[in-house]
Amino acid sequence: MKVDRKTWFYGILLLAVLVFPLIVPNQYYMQILILVFIWSIAVYGLNTITGLTGQLSLAHAGFFAIGAYSLGLLTVKGGVPFWIAFILAIVFTAIISLGIGLVALRTKSHFFAIYTMSVGFMIYLLIYKSDLTGGVRGLIGIPNPSPIGPISFESMISYYYLMLFFLLLTIFIMYRLFHSLLGKTFMAIRNSEELAQTLGISVMKNKLLAFVLSAAFAALAGALYASYVRFIGPQMADIHVAFEILLYLLVGGIGTLAGPVVGTFIVVVLTQMLQFLEEFRMLVFGPIVVLLVLFYPRGLVGGYLMWKAKRKHKKQATQKSLEGGSARAIND
Numbered sequence: 001m002k003v004d005r006k007t008w009f010y011g012i013l014l015l016a017v018l019v020f021p022l023i024v025p026n027q028y029y030m031q032i033l034i035l036v037f038i039w040s041i042a043v044y045g046l047n048t049i050t051g052l053t054g055q056l057s058l059a060h061a062g063f064f065a066i067g068a069y070s071l072g073l074l075t076v077k078g079g080v081p082f083w084i085a086f087i088l089a090i091v092f093t094a095i096i097s098l099g100i101g102l103v104a105l106r107t108k109s110h111f112f113a114i115y116t117m118s119v120g121f122m123i124y125l126l127i128y129k130s131d132l133t134g135g136v137r138g139l140i141g142i143p144n145p146s147p148i149g150p151i152s153f154e155s156m157i158s159y160y161y162l163m164l165f166f167l168l169l170t171i172f173i174m175y176r177l178f179h180s181l182l183g184k185t186f187m188a189i190r191n192s193e194e195l196a197q198t199l200g201i202s203v204m205k206n207k208l209l210a211f212v213l214s215a216a217f218a219a220l221a222g223a224l225y226a227s228y229v230r231f232i233g234p235q236m237a238d239i240h241v242a243f244e245i246l247l248y249l250l251v252g253g254i255g256t257l258a259g260p261v262v263g264t265f266i267v268v269v270l271t272q273m274l275q276f277l278e279e280f281r282m283l284v285f286g287p288i289v290v291l292l293v294l295f296y297p298r299g300l301v302g303g304y305l306m307w308k309a310k311r312k313h314k315k316q317a318t319q320k321s322l323e324g325g326s327a328r329a330i331n332d
Helices: 005-023 027-051 060-077 082-104 109-129 156-178 181-191 193-198 203-229 239-252 259-273 275-295 299-331
Strands: none
Touching (some): 027 156, 082 109, 181 193, 239 259, 239 299, 259 299
């Protein structure tokens, strides 16, 4: 059976990611990649609602924080076993997002973005002002994930593979979603809600499902982040975090399968490379991002897919032209 170049590329890339900590046992590099894995999951969540259904949500920093705080409160103050608390954190966030979505999705376009931004700000205030969450002091002492059989999660390398597992699981789910009838339904809503309704699609129900799914992935990322850093504060629900998640998606490519992880990797690594500039790094980082958005409005992955499609179309047009010329020559 012939294996195409795309399969070879993804296979080699996966192998490289798997063996990286064994070949380069540098804790700093592993820490950067762990953060890339975690934030990529959150960006995949945003891509579900923004990329597939076309609804720009700015509440995902809030859902990220709810997932993190739910895990922290259940384990630290409730004494709930880690993995049970982990699942409950995602379920709890999904239920909250269901209530928010029922109201938010009655609005459209920029009104939806403003509403979700307001929701995110309210979540931030609740965390900041509440004694239960520790307020401005935050929550400390979040435990490591409980061992699974002989596998414990106390070393950096074990965290690396745990976060990689959840990222690969997320990518697999997203791949199935993109190629499923449900995914096509989401895309139909993104392209035209009116046309989708005429085809018998329940727009509200499907947008609500996408919103809840997206919040669940944001909560998954938040719970993983809390278990990794073991300390969380209200700043993780701040609006700038919501814009960072959106930035990762814009750079990678909205509505693409690889965009979230590509955008997150590039921005996080670039940010780390410019750390020596301290507070001046945004003077360099900002223009780079602006140029990327200007020259690649659909993101890097989206731009590549467009170039690939144009190249294929041009090749087919050239081939048809040659075939037409050959046919005329034979007739003559």
